[in-house]
Amino acid sequence: MKRTVARLLWLAAPLALAAPVLAAVTQARPPAGAPPGGNPLELKYSTPNAAHGAQLSASVCQKCHGPAGVSTDAGYPRLAGQVPDYTRFQLAAFRAKLRPSPVMQAVASHLSDQDIADLAAYFSAQAVGPAWKTQDAALRARGEALFLRGDPARNAIACAVCHGQSGRGVDHLGVASVTNQAPKYALDVLHEFKNAPGFGGIPQPEAMRIVLRPLGEDDLRALAAYISSMTP
Incomplete structure (x- = not known):
């Protein structure tokens, strides 16, 4: 426990x-x-x-x-x-x-x-590292759509609402930069948020959990593929 x-x-x-x-x-x-x-x-x-x-x-x-x-x-x-x-x-x-x-x-x-x-x-102060290579263009495109637009039909909010279109986060709000994050690490963190039982009403992490709740494993993999390769 x-x-x-x-x-x-x-x-x-x-x-x-x-x-x-x-x-x-x-x-x-x-x-x-x-x-x-x-x-x-x-x-x-x-x-x-x-x-x-x-x-x-x-x-x-x-x-x-x-x-x-x-x-x-x-x-x-x-x-x-x-x-x-x-x-x-x-x-x-x-x-x-x-x-x-x-x-x-x-x-x-x-x-x-x-x-x-x-x-x-x-x-x-350091420049974000280069994009990770992804071999599945369709998977990345799916992740891009989820990140930038979400999926209203499934009540999935766009990641860009908090992390920004560029994924660079917001310092004074404590919102992390996710641009070109390592793909396996990104997927692991998405799993942790999705599988969490709840955060007692704390808005931001609870929003992460709620956003990810309707998404399946392929969606998470797509988001990780896009997050890791956002900026050439």
Whole structure:
């Protein structure tokens, strides 16, 4: 049960815009660590230093996520171009062991609040990686239609409503960039949202779950094919 709760929390938390936890992560600025026994997701940092983030990325992140956060492994997420709010929250969730992943939990355990802010600033400034090649043009076209227009007949809302036509997300709303995301990783995340039992009325992740509910496996594969190859 605890593992299930943790898996669902990472999906809900970065998009729970009304939650005090997200406000603490995205708005705190004083250069001091969180107090003992305080909110484990609260980050306190000074002005982010992207140059320091680049050094951290080269030594800590590059092996899995690729140079400048451009992963070439379909199973590892691309971090290049990701909105900083999303990156900060995910690293905080890994560090607090609220998002499952032994590897990422271990990596994040060595990061300070300032390190997390610096990494987020660095990755957000990097160009989104090139499109992944897809061999099924029809599948991609189906995904493009779902992403841009949804499917009103099945009450499926277009992904572009929140993520934007370009898929680049909205930083101040905590909406992730999905443009040219790694295909296997994208499909895995879509499965997690679709299979979640519910988010207790939290609008954004609940919207993801509702949007995906009427979609079948072929639809999810189509969305992953399009998301991973949006921009040439």
